[in-house]
């Protein structure tokens with residue numbers, strides 16, 4: 012018999028499987044991303060809400076002969092149910108788990124990504140989702156996965172983008188996704204689309220801002236939309252086998268965020284519940 016394994020997990024996808032079972036993909040704190048079958052989970056109350064999307068649960072499972080594990084037991088530690096109270100927050104959480112689902116690898120431990128997702132789900136319980144929160148998640152995710160785009164200097168001549176006064180016609184760069192960054196004005200081929208340096212600066216700020224401070228970030232809309240498009244290119248570039256894949260929740264999310272941004276008076280969310288996540292999950296790493 013395979014030994015029982017256990018870990019703290021976040022549910023990334025959960026769907027019915029062969030009438031009575033549930034097929035669940037989850038990100039673990041120490042074992043990477045796994046997919047498993049929970050026998051009889053459709054009709055039995057054994058698992059409660061512990062296998063619902065976004066739930067943070069303590070799970071026990073066994074390896075099988077194949078790729079799938081067999082989920083033996085799961086107990087909800089935090090259901091993040093509060094984030095479902097706003098459409099844009101639910102949509103942002105959907106985007107975050109979708110990115111983690113697509114960009115992590117099976118059984119490749121990624122504790123940093125697990126913690127990042129836990130922090131942002133918790134944040135979405137307390138603060139209305141904004142462009143700035145979503146962009147900061149995307150760029151921090153790329154960084155945690157080891158794919159942070161080079162934002163400080165040209166990927167070809169290594170000239171710094173910032174630090175000296177630039178003429179307006181030089182304050183543009185161009186996207187070089189395949190090289191992991193941007194080309195300066197001088198290195199950019201003449202026909203390429205110009206990308207404002209202001210957007211690169213916003214991306215740096217989104218990367219450097221502590222997670223708990225991201226709700227107070229406010230970037231001008233135009234450079235931020237440019238940054239959003241660039242980040243989509245970087246994320247898709249690293250999505251294995253899905254060069255033109257449109258992330259499931261992304262298009263709708265952007266619409267919700269734009270509507271929320273243009274709404275006259277944002278609703279004030281109630282303060283977050285006092286209950287902390289298990290052990291150090293909430294501490295910024």
Ligand SMILES: [Zn+2]
Nearest residue numbers: 165168195198
């Ligand atoms: Zn250059």
